[in-house]
Amino acid sequence: MHGQVWVKGGQLLVEGPSENGEAATVIPAPEIVLVVNRQACTGLTPLSSRDEIALIPRVELVPGTLNIDISPNRMQAWIEIKPEVKTSYVLVDQPPASHIQLQSKPIVSTVLPWTVHQVIDLLREKGVIFGIIEDRIADFLGRGQGGRFLAAQGIPPSLPVDEQVEILFETANKGTPVLRTDGGVDFKNLQIYTSVSQGTLLATKSEGIQGQDGTAVTGETVPSPEPKRYPFKPDRNTELSADGLTVRAVLSGRPMVTREGDTYRFEIVPELEHNADVNLKSGNISFKGDVKIAGAVAEGMTVQAEGQIEISGSVSGAIVQGERGVVIKGNVFSSEIRAGGKGAHLAKYLALLTELTAEYERALVSCNQLLQSGSASGKPITAGQAFMILVDHRFKSIPLQVRQLQNMVSTTKKARLWLPESLEKASGFLAKVFLSIELVSLETIIPLVIALKDLREVRTELTQLSERRSDIVLASVTNSVVEATGSVRIGTQGCYNSTIIADSGVQISGSLKGGFIQSKGDVTVASVGSERAVSKTKIQLQREGKVKVDLSYPELIIQIGNRSVTLDRPMRRIMVTLDKGTDDLDLQGLTV
Structure with a gap:
């Protein structure tokens, strides 16, 4: 029987041969060394079941690699591993035959030949000593596969809070109509020009906050970036606070801000130049400078300014209010022109407030005495009861004065003229107490004392406002109201059917026809009235003033103090004063 050879399960098996049979033969595979009877065989090799056969496969080993990569910012350490690769060979199964050529197939396996502690040691050798993630290292090694993973994580510095800048005025011209509270659209107050008063806060900023420092995987401290700074640079008519965090206006005017890199530069332009008409296209102008x-x-x-107003063209059916004066080079028709601003229309309150304050002060003194007397007699009364008794018997004028004050305030508000908040507050409280039954309910005198303090403050404020002298200069004026805390001067084109109120005198270089002049200073007029048309004209002065008229036609009424005279014939070179000795008017002039 001939011999047989085959491969099963990677094992080389031999059977036979019998005594007279032929031995089976094999040709070894190049990847596996065939050892027969302790001799390595190559080429055609006979085999029998009596032979000692061994197979020694060749093993190929590619060593693994481990690379550590530290990020540029030293916040992370990454490990990239390529595993160790082992390749060995086994025989491919073959059926029994008298001769076979052995064939092999590779068996490839991978392994990570490092322990967790070995990896940590390698990290430390590379300088990684902080933020090592042992669990992640162990997990990765346990998978036995290559790859890249994060092995250490530092603590990055926290971001700083940059300085926060807030500009407190409108930096962009609006020029668009606004919706009123009643649902209508206001086409006049377009707010094209932004302006601020002296002392107004223009901008503020909060200081930057430094972030927390971080720690790199190498153990080094990583400083937080500096917060971004936005310096304020005060320019014309502005000032910077000592801490550098706020900017204020030194003068009233138009605020401007420009940014130069990270620097904010501020300035106030004290004068507004509007090189066009004031109409619905431009909207009303309200400016806190000239x-x-x-x-x-x-x-x-409407044109309003806290400084002086100068208008080159005409003014028709409009309102012009300049706190420091008004100059109009064109003609004025059916308009309201005021200089002195807030104080111009409030001077008339002073006399009433002076009388009311004095009377009220006397009433409070009497009220306090009445309260003390009642307490001493064992019959105490409330402050409201005491004051009610005094008002009914000794101070009957107080409710009348309070009502007059309330009516004046109401009239001023209807005219949409400015009122100090203190005046509204005082008027409201006095009306609530003296024009209703609330006076009786007052338990203590304290609210009444506070009201006296408010009255005094209001009077002081109005006095300061009325003392500001602001002049008006007009080319001509017709059917208008002109009111100044200073003087009023009207050019050669004259004044017609208008009301002129001035604290420092009136001068008209042209003709005065109709209307009313009230002045605390002298009044000088070139001519009054005309030959053709008779128009009543009245000039009213205080006791100290004088009236001078170069030429007057009939129907001119001149009043100085409580005395008045009516000119019923044409006259020249007229001068009227009040003789303090006789308290009569002294009229001088030539009959035409």
Whole structure:
């Protein structure tokens, strides 16, 4: 029987041969060394079941690699591992035959030949000593596969809080109509020009906050970035606070801000130049400095300024209010022109407030005495009861004065003129107490004392406002109201059917026809009235003033103090004064 050879389960098996049979033969596979009877065989090799056969497969080993990569910011350490690769060979199964050529197939296995502690030691050798993630290292090694993973994580520095800048004024011209609270659209107050008063806070900023420092995987401290700084640079008419965090206006005017890199530069332009007409296109102008208008002011428009107003064109059916004066080079028709601003229309309150304050002060003294007397007699009364008794018997004028004050405040508000908040507050409290039954309910005198303090403050404020002297200069004026805390001067084109109120005198270089002049200073007029038309004109002065008229036609009424005279014939070179000795008017002049 001939011999047989085969491969099963990677094992080389041999059977036979018998005594007279032929031995089976094999040709070894190049990847596996065939050892027969302790001799390595190559080429055609006979085999029998009596032979000692061994197979020694060749083993190929590719060593693994471990690389450590530290990020540029030293916040992370990454490990990239390539595993150790082992390749060995086994025989491919073959059926029994008298001769076979052995064939092999590779068996590949991978392994990570490092322990967790070995990896940590390698990290430390590379300088990684902080933030090592042992659990992640162990997990990765346990998978036995290559790859890249995060082995250490530092603590990054926290971001700083940059300085926060807040600009407190409108930096962009609006020029769009606004919706009123009643649902209508206001086409006049377009707020094209932004302006601020002296002392107004223009901008503020919060200080930056430094972030927390971090720690790199190498153990080094990583400083937090500096917070971004935005310096304020005060320019014309602005000032910077000592701490550098706020900017204020030194003068009233138009605030401007420009950014140069990270620096904010501020300035106040004290004068506004409007090189066009004031109409619905431009909207009303309200400015906290001086205003120059190259064009005219259209009907229904308003120009207000805390400084001086100068208008090159005409003004028709408009309101012009300049706290430090008004100059109008064109003609004025059916308009309201005021200089002295807030104080111009409030001077009339002073006399009433002076009388009311004095009377009220006397009433409070009497009230306190009445309260003390009642307490001493064992019959105490409330402050409201005491004051009610005094008002009914000795101080009957107080409710009348309070009602007059309330009516004046109401009239001023209806005219949409400015009122000090203190005046509204005092008027409201006094009306609530003296024009209703609330006076009786007052238990203590304290609210009444506070009201006296408010009255005094209001009187002081109005006195300061009325002392500001602001002049008005007009080319001509017709059917208008002109009111100044200083003087009023009107050019050669004259004044017609208008009301002129001035604290420091009136001068009209042209004709005065109709209307009313009230002045605390002298009044000088070139001519009054005309030959053709008779128009009543009245000039009213205080006791100290004088009236001078170069030429007057009939129907001129001149009043100085409580005395008045009516001119019933044409006269020249008229001068009227009040003789303090006789308390009569002294009229001088030539009959025409």
